[in-house]
Amino acid sequence: MSFRLALQESPGNPWFSWRYVQDNSDTILAALREHAILTAEAMLIATAVAVPLAVVAYWYRPLTGPILALSGVLYTIPSLALLAFVAPYVGTTNPGSVLIALVLYALLLIVRNSLAGLNQVPPEARDAAQGMGYGRWGRLFRIDLPLALPGIVTGLRLATVSTVALVTVGALIGHGGLGDLILTGFRNNFYKAEILTGAVLCVVLALVLDLLLAMAGRLLTPWSRRAVR
Amino acid sequence: MRSENPIQQALTWLNDPLNWTNPGGILDRLGEHLWISAAAVALGCVVAWPIGMWLGHAGRGGSLVVLISNLTLAIPTIALLTILPLTFLGFGKPPVVVALAVFAVPPLLANAYTGVRSIDPEARDAARGMGLSGWQVLGRVELPLAVPYLAAGFRTASVQVVATAALASFVNGGGLGQIISAGFGLGISVGGGQILAGGFLVALLAMLVEAVLAVVERVVTPKPLRKARGRAARRAAVATGSA
Structure with missing residues (x-):
């Protein structure tokens, strides 16, 4: 509960050390790579699932509630619990467990913002597209999705x-x-340089x-540049 | 090796009364979890509500609120959980509470700000016209009208803190997450059931808190405000990402 004097300002344990970074550049780069790859994979899969879900919710209004509710429930489940649900089936040392948990968690942010973007498509634009003879799919790819891009990008940014x-x-x-760096540093006798390097890079x-x-x-x-304040 | 599937293992684990009542059992961990979460949310409220309401009252700092939300979204919980014990806070519960409070601040702040900002300017003008000072307007007009937003922020922040508190187990900080971590420590063939059971308990607690606070939110929201506020709060949540 109280202060541990032994840990305070011990000269051998600085918050940052170039030496640590140089000596362990391989480990750090490997961790950074794994981090970036996991993020990229999770975002690609989540986008591939979430944007079509948003389109379905946009096309079929009665499904909007259930889709938002389902992704909301997944979002409410704590990340650690999601990992706990997935790991016993996928494997406790398999990065796939982390990936699945990440995807499930990212869904809500993308679905909600994409749907908000789609709902902001002006009715006039939709009517005009219809009048010009666009079918459902043509309208989706030529009108709705491009106009909803700001919302989709917002969702992708938050999710990323x-x-x-x-x-x-x-x-x-x-x-x-x-x-891994952060936690190893903590377990490795509170190695501050390792913890902070991991956290800052993150x-x-x-x-x-x-x-x-x-x-x-x-x-x-490009067309929205002037519209965005 | 395994004779049963993980779900059966989890049920077996949950069905053992000793797993509930032992020291470090479910009841102990649940108490820790709730205590840590409550302290973190309280700390967050003490910090975020006055600042958010003041910024809303002054009509400034909207971009600051967004910036804080986005920045905290980028900070991994584990980073704060591991860094704070090594600062002057020392080990034990205080760093965990502070770390969780940091993540409670954005929804509390954003909703307090939005709540005060979105008050009908005419109500404010009327109060001014009746001779109320700036502080009186804040206390007697803006605060009561912002209550629904404050409640919505409280709910979002609480659910998030209860969910995040599970991660305290990474630094041995207690809480229900400890059950999951211990399960992973045992390995999949022995601990699989425990992992699943712990995950189930944490998820259940988060949902319970969400449900209870949804009711509270409804009760403290005056009837005429209920519908309009629901929409507005959802917008605020989208704007901040509320994660």
Whole structure:
């Protein structure tokens, strides 16, 4: 409960050390790679599932409630519990367990924001498309989805940032990317340099991916540039 | 090796009364979990509500609120859980409570801000016209009208903290997550049931808290505000990502 004087400012345990980074660059890079790959895989799968779900909810109104409720329930389940549900079946040392938990967790943010984006498509644009003879699919790909892109990108950005943070939970089964660094550092006699390196890289990775997605979103929607304040 | 599937193992594990009453059993862990969560949410409220309401009252800092939400979204819980015990907070419960409180702040802050911001300016003008000072407007008009938003933020923050508290087990911080971690420590053939049972308990607790606070939220929301507020809160939740 109280202060542990022994741990305070012990000279041999700085919060950051270049030496640690240089000596362990292989481990750090491997962790960063695993982290980035897990995030990318999770986001690709989640997008491939969530955007079609949002389209289904957009087309068939009665399904909107159930789809949002289901992804909401998945989102309410704590990440650790999701991992606990998946791991006994997929394997406790299999990175697939982490991947599945990450995908389930990212669904809600993408579905909700994509649906919000689709619902913001102006009715006039939809009517005009109909009048021009677009069918359901043509309208979806030429009108609805492009106009909903800002919402979809918002969802992807939120989901990516939270996924990067969540990957660390996988450290429990040794597949947490940078989370492994953090947890190993903690278990390894509170090695501060290792903990902080992992944590900082994690935040940096999240911010970099967020920035990249934001830029991609801007490039893909040149028409909205002036509209966005 | 395994004679039963994990679900049966989990049921067997849950069915053993000793797993409930032993020291470090389910009841102990549940108590820890609730205590840590309550302390974290309380701390978050003490910090976030005054700031959020003041920013809303002053009409400034909207971008600050969004920035804080986005930044905390990017910070892994485990990072805070492992870093804070090594600071002046020391080991034990305080760093865990502080770490969880950090993640409770964004929804509390965003909803307090939105709640005060979205009050009809005419109500505020009327209060001013009646001679109320800035503080009186805040206390007698804005605070009561913002209660539904505060309740919504409280619910979001509480569910999130209860969910995140499971991760405290990574640093041996107690709570129901400890059951899951212990299960993983035992390995899949022995601990599989325990992992699943622990996951089930944590998920159940999060859903229970969500359901109970949804009722509370409804009760404290005045009838005329109920429908409009539901929509507004959902918008606020989308804006902050509320994760």
